[in-house]
Each structure stands twice: as C-alpha cells, then as structure tokens.
Amino acid sequence: MPKARKRKDTQFDNKMSKCVFLYGEPTKDKADKIKKMQDEFAKLINLYISQIYNNNNFTLQIVKDDKRDSQITAFEKSIRSDKINAAYSQNAFKLAITHLSNRLDNIRLDMCRECKSIFTTSKVLFAMSIDGRSKAEMITAMQDISKSIKSKKDTAFYDECAEELKSIKDSEFKFMQQEFRVIYDTISCEYRIPYVSRSQIPLDSRIMTIKPSRNIKTPYVITISNMTDVGGEKIEVPLNTSKHSIHKINTRKMAGMVSISMDIQRCLKVDWSYKNCMSQPKTSKIIGVDTGISDAFHTSEDKAIGSMSPVINFYKDDVEKSFASLSNMRNKKRKISHYLRRHENLPEDARRSLIQKMDKLDQMIQKAEAPHRKNRRYYNMLEHEIKSSIDSYIKSIDNETLTVLEKLDINVERGIPRSESGNEQERRVIKEFNNSRKANGKRSMFARGQLQKKLMETLNWKGYDFKEIEPDYTSQCCPVCSYTDKANRNGKSFKCQCCGYEADADYVGALNIKARAEDKEILDVCEKYKYNHDEMQKHIKMVYHARNEKYKAAGEAMQQNEGSGSRDAA
Numbered sequence: 001m002p003k004a005r006k007r008k009d010t011q012f013d014n015k016m017s018k019c020v021f022l023y024g025e026p027t028k029d030k031a032d033k034i035k036k037m038q039d040e041f042a043k044l045i046n047l048y049i050s051q052i053y054n055n056n057n058f059t060l061q062i063v064k065d066d067k068r069d070s071q072i073t074a075f076e077k078s079i080r081s082d083k084i085n086a087a088y089s090q091n092a093f094k095l096a097i098t099h100l101s102n103r104l105d106n107i108r109l110d111m112c113r114e115c116k117s118i119f120t121t122s123k124v125l126f127a128m129s130i131d132g133r134s135k136a137e138m139i140t141a142m143q144d145i146s147k148s149i150k151s152k153k154d155t156a157f158y159d160e161c162a163e164e165l166k167s168i169k170d171s172e173f174k175f176m177q178q179e180f181r182v183i184y185d186t187i188s189c190e191y192r193i194p195y196v197s198r199s200q201i202p203l204d205s206r207i208m209t210i211k212p213s214r215n216i217k218t219p220y221v222i223t224i225s226n227m228t229d230v231g232g233e234k235i236e237v238p239l240n241t242s243k244h245s246i247h248k249i250n251t252r253k254m255a256g257m258v259s260i261s262m263d264i265q266r267c268l269k270v271d272w273s274y275k276n277c278m279s280q281p282k283t284s285k286i287i288g289v290d291t292g293i294s295d296a297f298h299t300s301e302d303k304a305i306g307s308m309s310p311v312i313n314f315y316k317d318d319v320e321k322s323f324a325s326l327s328n329m330r331n332k333k334r335k336i337s338h339y340l341r342r343h344e345n346l347p348e349d350a351r352r353s354l355i356q357k358m359d360k361l362d363q364m365i366q367k368a369e370a371p372h373r374k375n376r377r378y379y380n381m382l383e384h385e386i387k388s389s390i391d392s393y394i395k396s397i398d399n400e401t402l403t404v405l406e407k408l409d410i411n412v413e414r415g416i417p418r419s420e421s422g423n424e425q426e427r428r429v430i431k432e433f434n435n436s437r438k439a440n441g442k443r444s445m446f447a448r449g450q451l452q453k454k455l456m457e458t459l460n461w462k463g464y465d466f467k468e469i470e471p472d473y474t475s476q477c478c479p480v481c482s483y484t485d486k487a488n489r490n491g492k493s494f495k496c497q498c499c500g501y502e503a504d505a506d507y508v509g510a511l512n513i514k515a516r517a518e519d520k521e522i523l524d525v526c527e528k529y530k531y532n533h534d535e536m537q538k539h540i541k542m543v544y545h546a547r548n549e550k551y552k553a554a555g556e557a558m559q560q561n562e563g564s565g566s567r568d569a570a
Contacts (some may be wrong), residue, residue, distance in 0.1 A: 017255045018154050018276045020245045022210075022220065024237040024268040033235055037227045038201060038262055039084065041092060044084065045196045049095035051079055053193055059125040061106075065101035074192065088227045091257075095102050095202075099194035110187050110372050111180075117163050119180050125161065129180050135173050139165050140256060142343075175341065176445045179334060182347025185364075190372050200203055200259040200271070200455050201227075208258055210249075210272070213238055219246055224260070237268055246275060283402035283465050287395070289454075289472075290506045291406070291448045294492055296389035298506035300514040303396065306389030308447050311381045320373030329368065333361045346375040380460060382447060394458060403459060405519040406471035408449050408526040470526045474512040475505065482547035 013097060052058060052075075061069045076093045104126075112120045119129040124145065125562040128138050134136045137163050147157035168176070215221075218238035226232050239250075252274035259271045288300035296306030336358050340351065362541065397403070477484045483498035494505040516522055521543055529536035 001284065002349050006009065006328050017273050018247050018248075020272045020273055020274060021239070022222075022239040022245065022270040023239045024218075024239045024270065025446045026223065026235075026237040026266070026268055029237050030237060031262065031398055033267075034224070034237075034260070034261050034268060035266075037224075038393075040196070040227055041088065041201050042196045042199045044089070044092040044405065045096050045099070045199060048076075048079075048093050049099060049194055049196075052096055052100060059104075060124065062097060062100050063123045063127040065098060065106050067097050069453050072097070079098065083228060083230065085207060085225055085227050086208065087204060087225075088201075091202045091204075095199070096194075099196070101190050103194055107184065107187050107191055110375070113375070114183065114187070114323060114330075114436070115535075118161060118168075118177065119176070120157075121162055127312070129177065132181075135165055135168070135170065159435075175338065183330075187372065202259045203259050204255045210258070210270075220249070222260075222268075237278075239268075239270060252276060259274070261324050273465070284400045285398075286404060286514055286517055287397065288404045288510040288517070289455075290509035291408075291452050292506045292509075293447065295506050296385065296425055296451060297393055298504070298510050299393075299396075300510040301505075301513045302504075303394075304365045304505050304506070305392045306385060308382075308385060308451070311378065311385055312447060314381060316379050318373060319374045322368075322374055326365065326368050326371055329361050333358055335363070336361075382450065386451050389451065390458050393455070394462065394464075397464065399464065402517070403455075403464065403466040404513050405452060405456070405466060405468050406474065406513060407468045408452055408471070469513060469516045469523075470536065470540075471513075473539050474516065475509045477512050477544055479508060479511045479515065481551040483545045483551075484541060498552070 002314050044150060052062065055075070058075070059071060060066075060166060061072050066072065076090065080089045082335060085371040108120055108123070108126050119125050121204045122142075124141055125138055128141065142158045146162065149155060149158075162307045165173075205499050206250065210220055211223070213221040215220055215238060218240050220239040220241065222237050222239055224235045224237070226235060249272065251295060255275045258273075261269050263269065286300075290298045293308045295304040296308050312539065336354050340346070340354060341344075348352075391457045456466060473484050476486055476488050478488060478496035478501055480501045481499040482498060483496055485497055487497050488494055489505050489508075492505050493502070494508045524538060525539045525543060526536060
C-alpha cells in the first residue's frame with residue numbers, strides 16, 4: 001500500500017501580518033539623537049559580527065541561526081557594554097547572528113552545487129566539519145538528534161547520515177575532511193564578512209511605547225529610550241498618519257516588533273506591524289493560469305505574460321559552464337592528490353611531475369572566473385523576472401477574480417522534490433550543477449516553483465482569492481474531446497490525436513486548469529484518492545476516457561444522421 005501524502009491546503013490564508021507606516025518630524029535636537037542612535041546601532045551590529053566571527057565556539061549555533069541558545073546568550077551578556085541599553089544590545093546581537101548565519105548558509109549551498117557530500121547535506125555536519133570534529137563525534141551527534149525528534153521521516157534522515165559515516169573508512173574520512181576544508185576556504189573567500197552600513201532599529205515594549213497624543217494635528221506620539229543614555233531622558237516624537245492607518249492601529253492587534261529609521265530629510269519612519277484577518281472575497285470570474293518557462297504565465301483568456309527563457313538560458317550557457325570548468329580542474333587535482341597518497345613508493349621524478357601538475361592546476365583554479373557570482377546574478381535575474389511577471393498579472397485582474405493554479409509538488413527553496421526533503425533545518429540539497437537533461441528539468445521546475453509561490457503570496461497579500469488543483473493530465477488532455485495522450489503535446493504546440501484540435505500548449509493547459517476548478521467529478525476523484533496518487537491518476541484517466549468515448553459516440557451518431565438525411569433527400 002502506498003504511503004499517505006499529507007498536503008497543506010494553501011488556498012487563501014485569512015490570517016497574516018501587514019504593516020502601517022507612521023511618520024514623524026522630530027526637532028533638530030531629537031533628530032540628531034535618533035540619527036546618532038541609528039549609527040551607533042549599526043556600529044554595534046558590526047562589532048558583534050566581528051566578535052562572533054572570531055569566536056570558533058558558536059559555529060553550530062550560527063549555522064542553525066539559534067539565537068536562544070544558552071551559550072550564545074551568556075556570550076552576549078559577557079561582551080555587553082554597561083553604557084548601552086540591554087534591549088538594544090540583545091536586538092543588535094540577534095541581527096549579527098542572522099547576518100552570519102545567512103553567509104554560512106549561502107556557502108553551504110554553493111558547496112552542495114559544486115561538490116555534494118555528506119558534510120553539506122546536514123547543517124549539523126556542516127558546522128562540525130568546519131570545526132574539524134572527529135567521525136565518532138559526528139556519528140554520536142546524528143544518533144542523539146535522531147533519538148530526540150519524533151518525526152519518522154527526519155529520524156530516518158539522521159539514521160542514514162550516521163550509517164553513511166560508519167561506512168566511511170578512517171583514512172577516507174580524513175581525505176574527505178581535507179577536501180571539504182579546501183573547497184570551504186575557496187568559496188568562503190568569495191563571501192566577505194557581513195558589514196552593516198545602515199540599519200533600522202528594532203524596538204520592543206522594553207524601550208518603546210506608542211500612545212495617543214493630546215495634540216489634534218498629530219494623533220500619536222512615540223516614546224523611545226535612549227540607546228547610550230541608560231536611565232536618561234526619553235525621546236518623544238509626535239507621529240502623523242492617515243485616518244486609514246489610525247483605524248488599523250485602533251482595531252488590529254500588534255504583531256512582532258516596531259522598527260524605526262531616519263531618512264536624509266530627517267523624517268522618522270516607523271514600521272508598525274499588525275495581525276490582519278481577511279474575509280474570503282466573493283468571486284464571479286475564474287481564470288486558469290499555467291506557469292511555464294517560455295511564458296511565465298499563460299491564462300485561460302489566451303494572454304501570455306512574461307518569459308523565463310532568458311533566465312534559464314543564462315544558467316545553462318554561463319553558470320553551468322563556469323561550474324563545469326572549475327569542477328573539472330578540481331576533480332583532476334583531487335585524483336592526483338589521492339593517487340600520491342595511495343602510492344607512496346613512486347619514483348622521485350614521477351612524483352615531482354605529478355606535484356608540478358597539481359601546482360599548475362592550482363594556478364588555473366585561482367585564475368578561473370568565480371561561478372558563484374554568476375549564480376547569484378542568475379538568482380537576481382530570476383527574482384526580477386518573477387516580480388515583473390506577477391505585477392503584470394495582478395494589473396490584469398480585479399477583486400472578483402478567482403485564480404486557479406496547479407499544485408506543484410516541489411520544494412521551491414532549492415528545487416528539491418518533497419519526497420527528498422527533510423525538515424526545515426535539515427534539507428537535502430540537490431547538486432544544481434549537472435549538464436544532464438534531468439538537471440535542466442529540475443532547474444526549470446525550480447523556476448516554476450518560485451514563480452508560483454510568489455504569485456500565491458502576492459495574491460494572498462492583496463486579498464485576491466486563488467485555488468490549487470491537481471495537475472495530472474492538464475497538459476495532455478484535449479479540452480474539446482477529452483482525449484488524453486502524451487502525443488497530444490509536442491513542446492509549445494498542442495494537437496489532439498483524436499479530434500485534431502490545435503492550439504498553444506500553455507493555453508490548453510490553462511483551459512484545463514480552469515475547467516478542473518469546477519469539474520465536480522474530477523474534484524471528487526481527487527478528494528477520494530488524495531493520499532494515493534497512483535489511484536488518483538488511474539481514475540482521472542478513466543473519467544477522461546469515458547468522456548472521450550461519449551464524444552466519439554456522439555460524433556458517429558451525428559454522421560449517421562447526416563448520412564440518412566442525405567439519402568432521404570435523394
């Protein structure tokens with residue numbers, strides 16, 4: 001019996017956090033104080049970044065972004081200055097950990113793309129490898145984590161890691177650790193130590209209050225504790241805002257922290273977040289949206305929006321080739337090093353020749369262009385194209401539109417199929433560099449997954465309703481006669497092998513997506529077999545086959561009637 005697949009229904013989340021922006025015009029003296037606080041807060045973050053970075057005892061906490069660890073909090077207390085308010089110090093310390101955690105996570109992902117190993121699949125093993133821990137310590141850590149968690153899926157992941165570590169010989173483990181260190185040192189050089197030039201100041205209830213003002217012109221006033229003057233005079237700034245924002249503040253519950261910043265014109269900006277509960281809008285119009293590559297979106301109204309082809313082509317033509325060249329050189333160097341380790345009795349001239357080859361490869365590696373920068377450029381291009389495509393689609397719909405999308409069964413964080421993913425902190429990462437057709441498919445699926453995720457987030461944020469349907473056979477089924485076959489689709493074109501209907505393949509997919517949103521028979525099948533995907537596919541195809549048979553029978557009956565009518569006329 002196949003395993004049940006639990007899915008979260010992402011259709012219209014009515015609880016979310018939004019922001020209200022309040023603006024204040026402090027006096028010159030108060031503006032100078034707040035500007036000084038902002039500069040001092042940025043300096044404090046940078047100071048904590050350098051102190052944490054130079055301390056090798058918190059690698060695991062940084063990789064996991066664990067700000068509540070007892071060792072981390074104790075370290076913050078030990079380096080905290082008496083001249084600085086404790087709340088400001090704690091908030092700056094947390095931001096410093098976040099910046100360093102993001103840096104290490106990017107390094108880990110880049111290492112996975114270049115040379116996937118057991119040390120990069122787990123954040124725990126990654127941190128322990130950086131610290132140079134032994135194999136026994138790693139195995140013990142994996143076993144302890146496996147015992148402490150309840151999820152069977154995650155338990156299996158850590159057990160697999162422990163078993164794989166046990167199967168590695170001690171000599172091979174040392175060689176893998178050395179190899180890991182070389183790659184880590186190379187890639188980490190491309191990521192500078194984080195530096196914050198300007199930062200918003202996060203405020204909580206310990207150091208800030210927002211109260212209604214007695215002044216008619218300015219309805220609210222914010223009171224801020226001075227960062228460097230502990231127990232001194234507080235800074236009060238009147239806040240001006242719209243009636244709409246005042247209504248939101250009065251009727252909504254505050255969520256999270258308040259952050260402040262000072263712009264060049266000495267205007268104080270306050271970001272005040274609140275919890276919002278929205279009622280699901282009434283929809284009278286349905287639009288099916290097919291996310292693709294050649295067209296970012298293709299709607300059931302036959303509108304093509306955006307294109308992902310330039311982004312994907314840039315990855316194939318530039319990023320992949322850069323990774324391939326660098327990876328080949330490093331693989332050659334590793335083979336030579338491995339050969340020298342295993343053959344200690346080589347003649348001196350042969351050994352010298354191999355060492356010279358390694359030195360030459362080292363020089364070539366150092367002079368090679370950095371593929372990780374191109375990879376980051378790829379992600380920036382992808383983000384820009386996604387944003388522009390979504391903006392274009394949002395402008396084309398109204399509040400009464402229901403957007404219907406496919407359920408893409410893919411982890412959009414790094415293009416990982418859900419069946420291969422672990423928990424949030426310990427995800428298996430696919431090796432994105434591969435010239436194979438399979439890897440290109442994963443790359444395309446990653447782009448589609450990112451596109452659809454951002455679209456749903458934007459629709460939800462702006463209050464538009466959307467619905468996800470099962471994607472099975474939406475690109476193979478004819479919208480006219482329901483004939484379902486892979487041969488119907490050939491790349492960007494669609495031609496039914498039964499009735500001869502021709503159209504753009506993405507347009508056909510969008511039509512089928514729209515139709516499935518109101519197809520009670522198909523929806524009932526999907527609901528009945530939602531935990532058994534094979535059975536779901538089987539019964540969906542049976543439904544389409546039955547409809548196609550009815551279509552052909554109706555066509556034959558019509559031909560017979562036409563034939564009999566012509567004979568009667570004769």
